[in-house]
Amino acid sequence: MALRRLCSASLRAWTDLGVRDVRMISTTAPLCRRSPPLGPLPNEHLDLEDLESLEKYRSFTRYLRQAEEAKDTPAWWKTYRGHVETADPEHGVERVDIGLPYCRPRRTTEARERKRVMKENKDNMELERAARLRTFKIPLERVQDTWERTGGPFHVQRLADHYGVFRDLFPMAIFLPQVPLRVSYGQDAGGQVHYGNRLTPTEAASVPQVSFEAEDDSLWTLLLTCPDEHLVDGEAEYLHWLVGNIPAGAVQAGEELCHFLPPFPSKGTGFHRYIYILFKQEALIDFGPDSRPSPCHSLVDRSFKTVDFYRRHQDAMTPAGLAFFQCQWDESVSATFHDTLNMREPVFEFVRPPVYHPPQAKFPHGQPLRYLDRYRDGKQHSYGIY
Numbered sequence: 001m002a003l004r005r006l007c008s009a010s011l012r013a014w015t016d017l018g019v020r021d022v023r024m025i026s027t028t029a030p031l032c033r034r035s036p037p038l039g040p041l042p043n044e045h046l047d048l049e050d051l052e053s054l055e056k057y058r059s060f061t062r063y064l065r066q067a068e069e070a071k072d073t074p075a076w077w078k079t080y081r082g083h084v085e086t087a088d089p090e091h092g093v094e095r096v097d098i099g100l101p102y103c104r105p106r107r108t109t110e111a112r113e114r115k116r117v118m119k120e121n122k123d124n125m126e127l128e129r130a131a132r133l134r135t136f137k138i139p140l141e142r143v144q145d146t147w148e149r150t151g152g153p154f155h156v157q158r159l160a161d162h163y164g165v166f167r168d169l170f171p172m173a174i175f176l177p178q179v180p181l182r183v184s185y186g187q188d189a190g191g192q193v194h195y196g197n198r199l200t201p202t203e204a205a206s207v208p209q210v211s212f213e214a215e216d217d218s219l220w221t222l223l224l225t226c227p228d229e230h231l232v233d234g235e236a237e238y239l240h241w242l243v244g245n246i247p248a249g250a251v252q253a254g255e256e257l258c259h260f261l262p263p264f265p266s267k268g269t270g271f272h273r274y275i276y277i278l279f280k281q282e283a284l285i286d287f288g289p290d291s292r293p294s295p296c297h298s299l300v301d302r303s304f305k306t307v308d309f310y311r312r313h314q315d316a317m318t319p320a321g322l323a324f325f326q327c328q329w330d331e332s333v334s335a336t337f338h339d340t341l342n343m344r345e346p347v348f349e350f351v352r353p354p355v356y357h358p359p360q361a362k363f364p365h366g367q368p369l370r371y372l373d374r375y376r377d378g379k380q381h382s383y384g385i386y
């Protein structure tokens with residue numbers, strides 16, 4: 001009898017073990033079929049248990065040659081930049097320059113001017129004394145002005161290309177922003193628009209102050225658009241501000257074709273780019289088809305494409321200036337949707353409701369020590385155990 005009980009217990013134990021193994025295999029197999037490996041991982045062929053058997057490089061030249069061969073070998077785990085460049089059929093295609101012609105000064109002229117400045121600095125006794133006593137201060141205004149006149153436009157062009165400004169606004173085209181565009185929301189420097197800095201919709205809610213250097217008899221067009229904001233068409237934009245026929249840099253004296261609308265990035269869509277583009281006009285332009293009713297609170301009327309706008313007037317205007325900033329949702333966006341646009345606010349993320357707590361009991365018998373922490377207003381907790 002005892003032997004029979006021992007045999008039956010052993011059979012039950014082996015049966016349970018077999019069932020557990022079958023369950024493990026049945027749950028693992030679908031996972032393998034669901035996510036197949038993309039390919040062999042780097043250094044997967046190496047035997048990590050016997051590293052001494054691996055062939056040594058023996059010299060840096062041999063290592064460098066093998067590293068260059070490994071770098072040129074195609075693999076699926078290469079960098080994302082290489083994957084995008086391979087997948088993009090238009091990568092490497094030469095883009096058309098639609099900006100103002102750039103005349104670089106001669107190198108001999110630049111070298112002569114640099115030598116003149118260095119000679120004046122050496123002959124300046126006050127400058128030498130300030131440098132020796134470590135009291136010399138460089139004015140940032142002069143540094144900013146020198147940067148804008150020399151390498152600044154090329155830096156701004158690379159930044160705009162990095163942020164995809166030319167790709168989304170002017171497909172297969174590019175321009176050099178030679179006219180510095182200064183845009184500021186408010187008096188302090190915190191609301192100033194640079195080249196990709198972050199501002200909140202509350203900071204950018206009012207009409208900005210725009211200034212740029214211009215000749216007395218020149219005409220300009222200022223455009224503010226957002227390529228990331230459209231709720232229906234992913235290829236379209238929303239027009240936020242458009243002022244044409246600006247005389248000599250006076251934006252207030254220009255013809256306002258579409259009044260200013262604050263940024264309204266939808267909740268859950270991340271950062272949006274808001275781009276200022278300054279066009280230089282050859283003469284007065286009739287912007288009849290481009291004007292919007294004032295006030296314009298319809299998103300359908302504000303649907304816009306910068307490339308189409310430029311193609312209509314490309315014979316009379318040329319892009320010359322650029323500035324842009326990034327914006328993310330905050331509480332003022334809800335007011336813009338409800339009060340200004342008169343529509344429901346779209347939300348593209350899950351809004352988690354607050355944690356529900358039952359009504360507080362006067363005598364919480366059988367509750368954990370931190371029961372009262374659920375009903376405290378502050379963050380002072382009594383460190384207990386639930």
